[in-house]
Amino acid sequence: MIYLREEIEKFFCEKNFEYLEEKKITDTHGKHDYNTSLLVAHVNEILNDQKNSYSIQRVYYPVGNNEAMRYPLFSYFQVMSNFYYKNVKDISKPLLIAIEFLEKVIEVNRNSLKVLIYKETYNLYKETISTYFKENQIIIQDQKSSYEFNHSGKNVTGEYIKFLYSDSNNKFFPIYDFVLMSYENSLTIEAGGILDRFLFIKEKKYNIYQTKMYSDYLVFAKNDLGKEFFEPNKDYIGYYAIQMLRSITIAMLDGVKPSNKNPQAKNLRYWIKYLMIRLTMYNISPFWIIKSLNHVFENLKLCGYSYTEKNYKRVTMIWESEISNLFKDYYKEMMNIYKEDWDELSTVYLDVLNLLSKKNQKEAIMHQQRLSHGYPFEDELQEFKNLTPLLIK
Numbered sequence: 001m002i003y004l005r006e007e008i009e010k011f012f013c014e015k016n017f018e019y020l021e022e023k024k025i026t027d028t029h030g031k032h033d034y035n036t037s038l039l040v041a042h043v044n045e046i047l048n049d050q051k052n053s054y055s056i057q058r059v060y061y062p063v064g065n066n067e068a069m070r071y072p073l074f075s076y077f078q079v080m081s082n083f084y085y086k087n088v089k090d091i092s093k094p095l096l097i098a099i100e101f102l103e104k105v106i107e108v109n110r111n112s113l114k115v116l117i118y119k120e121t122y123n124l125y126k127e128t129i130s131t132y133f134k135e136n137q138i139i140i141q142d143q144k145s146s147y148e149f150n151h152s153g154k155n156v157t158g159e160y161i162k163f164l165y166s167d168s169n170n171k172f173f174p175i176y177d178f179v180l181m182s183y184e185n186s187l188t189i190e191a192g193g194i195l196d197r198f199l200f201i202k203e204k205k206y207n208i209y210q211t212k213m214y215s216d217y218l219v220f221a222k223n224d225l226g227k228e229f230f231e232p233n234k235d236y237i238g239y240y241a242i243q244m245l246r247s248i249t250i251a252m253l254d255g256v257k258p259s260n261k262n263p264q265a266k267n268l269r270y271w272i273k274y275l276m277i278r279l280t281m282y283n284i285s286p287f288w289i290i291k292s293l294n295h296v297f298e299n300l301k302l303c304g305y306s307y308t309e310k311n312y313k314r315v316t317m318i319w320e321s322e323i324s325n326l327f328k329d330y331y332k333e334m335m336n337i338y339k340e341d342w343d344e345l346s347t348v349y350l351d352v353l354n355l356l357s358k359k360n361q362k363e364a365i366m367h368q369q370r371l372s373h374g375y376p377f378e379d380e381l382q383e384f385k386n387l388t389p390l391l392i393k
């Protein structure tokens with residue numbers, strides 16, 4: 001939302017942080033054919049520039065290989081806001097900035113936060129962390145949560161300290177990552193979270209689909225497609241379909257199209273085609289995406305993203321042709337899915353339908369890990385329900 005985006009910008013400007021210009025999904029470099037994370041979108045600025053900075057960036061998370069992309073049980077689209085504090089000698093200042101951001105901008109009560117941290121890391125920073133959090137807010141992990149990758153021939157490692165939000169029922173939801181990122185013997189703090197979740201808390205809603213980022217589009221889809229798709233708090237399938245639809249439409253507005261001939265866009269073309277074809281499983285025609293595009297266009301303007309009317313009309317015209325070609329190329333497969341003629345389906349669709357058939361799709365989705373970054377969904381409740389804060393002795 002504009003008000004949240006403006007608040008984020010104001011907060012970091014007052015702390016003299018430099019803004020990292022947001023990139024479209026088509027602004028690619030190196031071997032990456034789409035912006036899948038903040039590190040992909042801003043890796044050079046994060047690792048090489050010496051100025052403290054912040055970002056508000058759309059990111060896309062299709063799995064990184066063709067086989068895994070067949071399975072749709074994960075989110076595709078997020079808007080994230082992070083800050084990057086460089087050349088850290090003492091984590092107390094960036095930790096305080098993270099806490100102030102959550103308290104002042106997102107309106108989180110600090111007493112509602114839990115800190116999930118690796119035991120050796122806690123021992124290293126115990127004095128600092130104990131300054132800001134009570135003992136019963138700290139959860140000690142025996143296993144480190146980390147990542148590692150190579151940049152320009154040099155190793156980059158990151159270790160997560162996670163902030164969990166506990167609601168009135170004492171259920172935990174991860175809302176913020178405080179990452180200790182090491183590169184060339186220098187420590188950078190990368191900290192932030194997902195705007196969907198920030199809005200969920202700030203607007204005091206039961207789930208992200210009630211926030212302004214989703215609600216208008218959800219109402220339109222529910223009214224136009226039939227409410228059997230979208231029963232709040234009951235129909236996981238309807239919410240999942242909305243994630244797919246929003247992912248496609250936002251990618252469309254960013255200039256993505258399946259016919260893109262860029263050799264590096266192979267995975268992206270694969271992803272967008274199969275994402276649209278999967279909608280057939282929900283009796284949603286890809287042509288309906290064009291019908292819904294205007295609602296996403298208006299919704300994104302509320303979120304602070306401006307697409308010109310000219311660009312919107314051009315995208316609409318391009319995608320009418322793109323979807324017509326998709327129907328021409330995949331009509332038989334789509335009709336086989338629609339008619340549940342499993343004997344005539346190719347292997348790629350059978351793999352998906354074996355996992356996610358119409359008969360048992362709700363049960364299958366509810367028991368898969370990482371269904372969605374929308375919550376509270378059962379996968380995350382299950383993941384964090386056994387985390388009991390340990391008293392630090």
